Amino acid sequence: MTISGKAKLAGVMGWPIGHSRSPRLHGHWLERYGIDGAYVPLAVAPERAEQAIRALPALGFRGCNVTVPLKEIAFRTVDRLDDTARRMGAVNTIVVHDDGTLEGGNTDGFGFVESLKADRPDWCAERGPAVVVGAGGAARAVVVALLDAGAPEVRLINRTDARAEELATDIGGPITVAPWVSRETALEGAALLVNTTTQGMTGQPPLDLDLRALPVAAVVNDIVYVPLDTPLLAAARRRGNPVVTGIGMLLHQARPGFAAWFGVEPEVTADLARFVLEG
Ligand SMILES: NC(=O)c1ccc[n+]([C@@H]2O[C@H](COP(=O)([O-])OP(=O)(O)OC[C@H]3O[C@@H](n4cnc5c(N)ncnc54)[C@H](OP(=O)(O)O)[C@@H]3O)[C@@H](O)[C@H]2O)c1
Numbered sequence: 001m002t003i004s005g006k007a008k009l010a011g012v013m014g015w016p017i018g019h020s021r022s023p024r025l026h027g028h029w030l031e032r033y034g035i036d037g038a039y040v041p042l043a044v045a046p047e048r049a050e051q052a053i054r055a056l057p058a059l060g061f062r063g064c065n066v067t068v069p070l071k072e073i074a075f076r077t078v079d080r081l082d083d084t085a086r087r088m089g090a091v092n093t094i095v096v097h098d099d100g101t102l103e104g105g106n107t108d109g110f111g112f113v114e115s116l117k118a119d120r121p122d123w124c125a126e127r128g129p130a131v132v133v134g135a136g137g138a139a140r141a142v143v144v145a146l147l148d149a150g151a152p153e154v155r156l157i158n159r160t161d162a163r164a165e166e167l168a169t170d171i172g173g174p175i176t177v178a179p180w181v182s183r184e185t186a187l188e189g190a191a192l193l194v195n196t197t198t199q200g201m202t203g204q205p206p207l208d209l210d211l212r213a214l215p216v217a218a219v220v221n222d223i224v225y226v227p228l229d230t231p232l233l234a235a236a237r238r239r240g241n242p243v244v245t246g247i248g249m250l251l252h253q254a255r256p257g258f259a260a261w262f263g264v265e266p267e268v269t270a271d272l273a274r275f276v277l278e279g
Contacts, residue, residue, distance in 0.1 A: 001031050008037035009060055010261040013052060014067035017041045022065055024279040025254055029266040037262050049073040057100040062261040064094050071137060078104035087171060088140045093257040108138065109145025111253025116221060118268065119244045123219050125149035128191030132156050133207065135163040138223055139196040140171065147173045155186040187214040195222045195232050206231035216240040223249050228277065247273045
């Protein structure tokens with residue numbers, strides 16, 4: 001699509017950035033809604049990230065997404081944080097306001113819950129305890145979103161127990177940390193299991209978790225999306241658990257940024273996942 005001299009500008013900042021699916025996703029929406037705009041990959045080394053973020057208003061950008069490993073730098077650099085980003089300790093969406101100030105938000109948790117609701121319309125957070133595996137950046141977003149959605153209890157398990165304890169202390173609320181050595185006991189009576197670790201990604205071993213104690217009615221969501229069908233999801237499906245893949249989180253987290261920069265609420269359609277993954 002051709003753009004004019006008045007095109008609205010946004011992008012995604014990360015290091016490296018070549019693997020990012022976001023330009024393809026936002027580019028698809030720009031085309032679909034006939035918007036005079038561009039969304040570009042911005043390869044920015046960590047030591048120059050603060051400088052690059054501060055340059056957004058001068059360059060006429062309406063904002064950008066921020067991805068690994070720059071989310072914490074963005075958190076420290078923006079002028080204002082929304083409540084969600086403050087609690088998550090990381091920024092993945094920056095909006096440049098008319099007065100040139102930068103507001104940082106975090107839409108990963110929103111994307112996670114919207115994806116669950118879209119794929120499993122009968123799911124609701126209040127239904128029972130949620131087990132979250134992992135305690136990295138993605139886990140923070142997922143835990144905050146589950147608590148905000150009304151989960152009565154979040155059971156956190158992580159290979160490094162101390163990191164799970166730290167996350168629970170930082171976020172607060174009804175979070176229970178179960179030791180990694182006896183992690184399977186956390187699955188008893190759970191209504192949701194979420195993998196937020198890197199295990200199961202292409203090139204990584206499967207998540208080492210025996211599902212025997214998990215009720216078959218529990219929804220199993222793996223936020224890893226390469227491959228889409230991870231060993232965890234395959235094992236869950238074999239025993240009858242409903243499953244949710246990770247691509248929906250990626251698609252839905254992009255919606256608030258697109259709406260803020262380009263002025264249109266974009267739709268996540270069934271063929272969008274295929275299109276984004278093909279790229
Ligand atoms: N679908 C989406 O939109 C979306 C969004 C964000 C992230 N993600 C995916 O989520 C995953 C995690 O991202 P992140 O940013 O949170 O990464 P991160 O901050 O590096 O955290 C990695 C997590 O994986 C755990 N882990 C690593 N190796 C392990 C092993 N051998 N056994 C058990 N646990 C292990 C780590 O445990 P320790 O604390 O013990 O090291 C930690 O909890 C990635 O696959 C990423 O692609 C998906």
